[in-house]
Amino acid sequence: MAHRHTHGPHSIDRLAYQSGMRGWNPAFKTVLAVGTLVFCLAADRPAVSAAVILALAALQKGKGKLTLRDYFGLLLVSLAFLLLGGAAVACDISTVPAGDWQVRLPWFYVCASADSVRFAASLVLKALGAVSAMYLLALTTTACELVDVLRRAHLPPLLCELMYLIYRFVFVLLDMYGRMRQAAGARLGWRDFRTSCRAFGGTAGNLFVLALRRSRVYSDAMAARGYDGDLRFLEEEKPVRAAQIVGMLLFWAALIVLAVL
Amino acid sequence: MTKKQQKLVRLTACAALLCGVVPAAGAMHIMEGFLPPAMCILWGVIALPFLLAGYFSLKKAVARDRRAVTLIAMAGAFIFVISSLKIPSVTGSCSHMTGTGLGAILFGPSAVSILGVIVLLFQAILLAHGGLTTLGANTFSMAVAGPFAAFGIYRLCLRCKVNKKVSVFLVAALGDLVTYCVTSIQLAVAYPSETGGVSGSVLEFLGVFAPTQLPLAVLEGVLTVMIMMALEAYAQPELRAVGFEEAGA
Secondary structure, eight states: OGGGGGGTTHHHHHHHHHOGGGGSOHHHHHHHHHHHHHHHHHHOOHHHHHHHHHHHHHHHHHTTOOOHHHHHHHHTTTHHHHHHHHHHHHEEEESSOOSSEEEEOSSOEEEEOHHHHHHHHHHHHHHHHHHHHHHHHHTTSOHHHHHHHHHHTTOOHHHHHHHHHHHHHHHHHHHHHHHHHHHHHHTTTTSSHHHHHHHHHHHHHHHHHHHHHHHHHHHHHHHHTTOOSOOOOOOOOOOOOHHHHHHHHHHHHHHHHHHHO | OOHHHHHHHHHHHHHHHHTOOOOOOOOSOOOTTOSOHHHHHHHHHHHHHHHHHHHHHHHHHHHHOTTHHHHHHHHHHHHHHHHHSBOOOSSOOOOBOOOHHHHHHHHOHHHHHHHHHHHHHHIIIIIOOSOSTTHHHHIIIIIIIHHHHHHHHHHHHHHTTOOHHHHHHHHHHHHHHHHHHHHHHHHHHHSOBTTTHHHHHHHHHHHHHHHHHHHHHHHHHHHHHHHHHHHHHHOHHHHHHTTHHHHHO
């Protein structure tokens, strides 16, 4: 569950490529995800947050062909942050007992009231709703398509180009690092804490050297293919269907009704 | 930077000032949806001047040498990978470095600020660390405040002729701590406590995250020293290529 992200960026990236909703228009998915995100944050109502979580989970399961185990496992990647942050919002520190519940510690009281706990719970629910909205984008759209959406939204070409390259290089470096990690392991590099620190420093330093060497190779290769500061890729045509737009508007209308009620 | 670009940076800096200056002083990503919309916009505006300054310096570097693009992109990917690697830890839990200190001394704080946004965006969509609406706040804490503070500490250590290993340790550990403190402040400003106000809330957030963040900062310091030792031993030409000597001089 929480260890899902130890697989690194591979898991979300793979799920995005496998998703059943990959054929949807990326700009449409961006509008849907960001719109829902904004609704969820602006409405700030537990009912809206819960509706967003459930509806998007159903969408990811039904249309995205994602197993619910994978989906909820990913939703809880930030569990530690959520619990700690929630605790800090729910509790209050004071020198005198206050609120409905208190715990006495040597110099001060940690107190919580029913209101603050309720507020923290709705905050946690809202954050989970917002994360599901973000996943609607992250788990169904490949990073290249996202950069393409940003390019059409007039993000400076230099930044788009950097994003394409960084996305590619991340996987190149992770691949290299994986091999170095295995090689260090074969030499008992992760035997104990002290050795691991030394091995980690060595592999990370080596990664830097290899990364720079690779960057020169890449720029030569790109220059040889006529690169003049503009990276363009062949895009698949993915038209938006009327039913999708109607579905989106109905979903948003339902959220507005829930928020007003 | 041209005159027009400088003007733009200055203008956005004024806008940031108007939005309320916060102490220019993150290791944790604030997750998606945790900040109210007003705070998301506020932190985005505050981070903007740094990003523009970084973007213009990047543009200049690329205009000077077209081949710099792959080098800069590789630097960005390196920061991403370093911050996503599982590091050795005593408890066996899963922890990550922030890489802010290392990035700042290797590539300079302004380059890290603009690379930082891209890295944070990819961390949000590839790793689910951080988020889209909290991108501004995370950028300010992890790509602006952390690296600029780290770089300041580095320069200070160089001027005071502190031992190299000690200064790298301080840079990485304090860079990490600054990030953590700024994140706590950001959370506290958004959610002030009922009795103690913002300052009380800052203490609460610092308190709950301290048990994980303090050991991590020390560990990050130690690991960064290891990395720098490896680099100084084997990678002198590469360090010069990214402008490390210039920054250190």
